[in-house]
Amino acid sequence: MTTYDDRPWLAHYDGRPAHQRVEYGTALDIFDAAVAGAxxxxxxxxxxxxxxxxELDAASDALAALxxxxxxxxxxxLALFVQNNPAFVIGLVAAWKCGGIATAITPMSKSDEFAYFLRRYRPTGLLALDxxxxEIARDVLSDTERDITVPIVVTVSALDGQSRDDPRIFDGVRRHRPADTIDLASxxxxxxxxRPIRRPVGPGDVAVLLGTSGTTGFPKGAQISHANLTFNTQTYRDWTRLRAGEPILALAPVFHVTGLVGAVTLAMLMRSPLVLTHRIAPAVIADAIREWQPAFAVAAITAYLGLADESDITRDEMSSLRLRYSGGAPIDPVVEQRLEDALGGYVHNIYGQTETTSPSHIVPPELRAPVDKETGVLSVGIPVSDTVVRVVDDEGRDLPVGEIGELITTGPQVIPGYWEDPEATATALSGGELHTGDIGFMDDDGWFYVVDRSKDVINASGYKIWPHEVELVLGRHPDVEEVAVVGIPDDYRGESAKAFVVLRPGSLVSEADLVEYCRARMAAYKYPREVELVGALPRSATGKLLRRRLRDG
Known part of the structure; x- marks a missing residue:
């Protein structure tokens, strides 16, 4: 027995159960209960x-029947290629009604990234913004060299389902009805x-595939089961003590695990209205808070910074949002205080990965996260019900309290594996334990702190960027000889990518040209904000690239 087995964090549970009795077998059961009850x-x-x-039930029936x-x-x-739109929820439920799997593809994907996801998941259907x-999907699907086929394609306009046509979001947006697709609104x-004939789903069936990143730099498909979803959806409810019917603001992208569980399925469980705004634009979010008075939101800290810096919302107008959580990127204690001064209320940390179906740790709403005196790091919280987190050394041995090592997570929210990737599953999820790759420690009271990452992942506003992804794109530029990418501090995003590039002899391409080259080929959060031209990359005697030397300057 070790300290982690003793679970010192239980002292902070304040009546919450150490073992959580899950009330629903599947996420579809949660949805059906909402329809029946309200x-x-x-x-x-x-x-x-x-x-x-x-109406949501009928809309998903229509799509499921098709x-x-x-x-x-x-x-x-069923691949979902949409923003924070009602169509995402309609597609999610329709896939479940057919006994299928919803596959979320980030709408920031460029053509090559979108094609990769289609090859990886081989969807039978695609629901996409028109x-x-x-701009993206039609060319990929019609490219004979790519040889990618999706039998059923349904499109939807971001303008559907509303009549305000807010120019701050929809300026220049027009409805399109592509003749080679099926229109969802029609x-x-x-x-x-x-009712369409339903095909059964069970707790162990995969409910959603979400892209994550692996050590190779290529996205992996996290298989989130219905049991994973029901457990952590209920975790959000029981740990925040959100009340039934209280509106929930989708302040994070719903195609990301945080928005999926901490907004979409949580709203189903609570029979609460889900507030969607297509995009996360601070001024528009501010108006949505004024209009719909949401009580709960979880998002990367940049969303709250946007409200503080780019909207005119007041502390009084923010008061309805009594449960404010931040996940995806660490919170600097100084930033935490600045947000409290500007917006009123305390932003609580929540911590997890796609592989833990969002939260593995949380700061209960009645508490404030402690700050470690030595490192100055704000705690990410305590493990939630049925969850054990250990800190281990490089050999996998438990470390004493206060010592820094890798966080290893076990619990009902940990995914069973990656889609058709047994090697990655065996590496990251050996024995049902998730090797998070995050470096941190636990204090004497059971609070956990994340101080670094064992891998070279770059965390930009909660989105993970693998250097190898950026390097592959830049490496295809005809003037680039070598490239290395690292994360650099970014006051707004937390981190952003910087590329160090060695040019081929005689090349005259500029740093700005290379940034633009990446911008045109990568999702907005991925492309490097800075490029520095260098004569050579630092390497060890064995030829290993020394990324830390680049980061440290």
Whole structure:
């Protein structure tokens, strides 16, 4: 027995159970209960429009009926290529009703990234925003050299489901009805009613595939099971003590694990309206808070910084948002205090990974996270119910309290594996334990702190960037001889990517040219904000690239 087995964090539970009794078998059961219990209650607020639970049920029935009629079966994947729109929730539920898997693809993907996800997941259906279909998806699907086929393609406009057409979000946006796709709004309007034949799903079935990053730098598909979702959705409820029916603000992208669990499925469990705004624009978010009075939100700290710095919302207007959580990127104690001064209220830490279906640790709302005196690091919280976290050395041996090592997580929220990737599963999830790759320690009272990462991942506003991804793109530039990418401090994003580039002899390309080259080929959060031209990259005697020397200057 070690200190971690003794679970000293239980002293902070304040009546919360050490063992959580999960109330629902699947995420679809949670949704069905919301429809049965509050059919006429608000399910989604989207600008000036509200969709009830019954209307959301009918809309997902319409899509599920189409999918089933076109051959979608149990275990098939429905790719969702949308923003924070009602269509995401409709597609999510429709896939489950067919016994299938929802596959979230970040709408920031460029063509090569989108094509990679399609090859990886081989979806039977695609639900995409019409502009993303025209800009990205159609060319990928029509490219004979790529040889990628998706039998069912449904498109939706970001303008659908509302009539405000807020120019701060929708300036220049027009509805498109691509002739080679099925229009979701028309499909829903024309649905005759009735239930599609449901195919059964169980707790162990995969509910969602979410892209994450692996040591090779290529995205892996985290298999989030229904059991993972039901456990951690309930964890959010029980640990924040959110009250039934209180509105929930989607302040994080719903195609990210934080927004999926801490907004979408949590709203289902609480029978609460989910507030969606298509994009996370501070001034628009501020208006949504004023209009819909949400009680809960979880997001990267940059979302709160945006509200403080780029909107005119007041402390009084923020008061409805009594439960404010930040996940994805560490909070600097100085930033925490600045936000409290500007917005009122305390932003609590929450910590986890895609592989832990969002939270493994949380700061209970009645407490404030301690700051470690030696490192100055703010605690990420205490492990939640049924969760054991250990700190281990390089040999996997438990370290004493206060000593720094890798965090290893075990609990019902840990995913069973990666999609069709047994090697990565065996490496990261050996014995059902998640090797997080995060470096930290536990104090005497059971609070955990993350001080560094064992890998070279760059964390920009909660999004993870692997240097290898950026290096592959820059390495394809005809003037680039060698490249190395590291993370650098960024006051707004926490971190951003910087590339050190060795040019081929005689090349005249500029640093700005290389930044623009990446910007055109990578998701917005990934491309390097800085490029520095160097004569050579630092390497060890064995030829190993010394990234730390680049980071340290």
């Amino acid at each position: 059919p006429d209650g608000p399910a989604i607020h989207y600008f000036d429009a509200t969709m009830t639970w019954a 999918l089933a009629a076109r051959g979608f079966r149990s275990g098939h994947r 502009d993303l279909y025209l 499909l829903i309007a024309d649905h005759p009613g009735g």
